[in-house]
Amino acid sequence: MSNSTLLPQLLNRLRMRQVALILAVGEHGTLRKASCELGMTQPAATKMIQELESALGQRLFERVGRGQKLTPAGTSVLRYFRGMRGSIESMSRELAELQLGSSGRVSIGSIMAPSPTLLTQAIIALKKAYPLLSVDVTMDTSDRLFELLREGVLDVAIGRIREEHWADYAFTPLENETLAVVVGVQHPLANKKVVKLSSLLGYGWILQPSGSPMREVLEQEFRVLQVPTPKGLIETASILTTTNLIAETDMVSVMPQSIADSYAQHGLLRILPCHIQHKMESFGSITRKDRPLSEAARFFLAALHQRESVFPVGQVF
Template sequence: MSRIPEAHLIHSRLRLRQLRLMLALDELGSLRRAADEIGMTQPAATKMLHEAENLLGVELFERMSRGMRATPFGETVIYYARMVFAELSGMREELAALESGNLGRVTIGAIPALASGLLTRTIATLKQSHPRLSMSIQVDTSDVLVQALLQDQLDVVLGRIPPGARADELLFDSLGEEALCVIVGAQHPLASATAQDLSWGQLQGMTWVLQQHPSPMRSIINQAFYNAQLDIPSSIVETTSIMTLLSLIQQTDMLGVTPLSVVNEYPGKHLLAVLPIEFEPRLPPYGLITRRHRIKSSAMQAFMGSVRTVYEQQVQETD
């Protein structure tokens, strides 16, 4: 029979001060130093830790010859304690924002292909309806952004669920799919090539501008060469910046891979050429990604609602 108590007992008996002690103990490794950190005596801290362990029915920290170390049970409690205090900090920021007449703050992660289109239009729309909403933007690949989301460094990600992500901890609101294309500069020798003229084998020996592994887009490109029974190109320039990619493509004989929507929305698209070669593997859909157990603030809800509205408008414009 499990020693772990029912959730309602934990809710009513576990105290924030006990969680603060565990975080301090995990960071400092010493009960005396942890007690000093939160402003209490060592005997009181020892009693508080014992009370928490008795309540949860498990040992949370091992007593070592030099200090203390979290058990697997303790590591789990510490993980959730960090989330509790992160949520409390978020609550405080939102209360302060509402008090000052602001909607609040939202930290957003976006993949490069969506940053210049969907995200830009969403921000412009939001600033008209909520001029005092504060937004912080991080542009990177989905694997980097989702990791930051899981560490509570971001509120919401506009991107894809990367391979190997802890999908059970995430909520995914799918928006759409993107087709990938291989691009070169308009002056490139292959710019006027036909589909009959091109093969992956011909392109394999050229210099490519690609995203870093293990981004979803890079995985698709690697798969395309694998399907063609070819090695990955040996000459690669890696970047997450769309502008760097487009600049290199225009000024050199390098090849790049980008969503077709990026090319169509690029003001200088006449300086580019899309090669008539298709990808068999497809990118997974993109959408809004949040933490499963994270309560959505007013600022998050406003941003996510605006993304959906702007996306639907874009779909209608292209129909």
């Protein structure tokens, strides 16, 4: 079935109750628990899913033993339904806050790199323009922020986007990011003039979680050196946890140069003269093309990019 045929059929036949049922199955893992949560019988839930499968032209579940599991199509539908729920929740919050006389809410997610300058200044500008606006800021890795954006939890993410997502998301580059190798001020190598990455392999390491872009760059670096990724890692996306750990130990970590410079200026860490050959891809702002942005979210993007209009071709607003 072509997309031009499927879309009108879905608009005519898709019901919010079906969306709620699929979301409940995703939360609880079984149709029985999902139907109980929604106050419906299991046969009624089964019939509802069959109607949805008929509208989509694909099976969403397959039987495994006495239970059922999502098919690849079902997993895809669940992901998009979570995005729908996030959009509806965001709309509901905004309407409620407008009714109370506030200026709404903007949810922003960001990687560490823009925090000291770009993100801080954009938020300050946003609050000057909208004093009553509530602003939620989540700091995490690009891959985790992307999931929050896809589920509708975030209005704007600042990070990196994979090429396969370009069609559905608007990406506007901000800056390139260089990495710095850092240690505590008490580290034996803290005052060395020359340090090779290979000489640090005997120390404990703190790295970003597996799957994050920064972690992938470092693993490429280790492969070039023909050495394995250090064992016994501490994995965290928290800059506070990282700086606290290197302050109390001889562990080594890697963080964006802008963050490292800010902390080094305050005497909280040392940046080692250790060059990382592989470069990070540019980070930038990411928004969903299918989700309208509030006036405040649009203002934030303009402030972030320091220009009046930042919307790429295809952005819906």
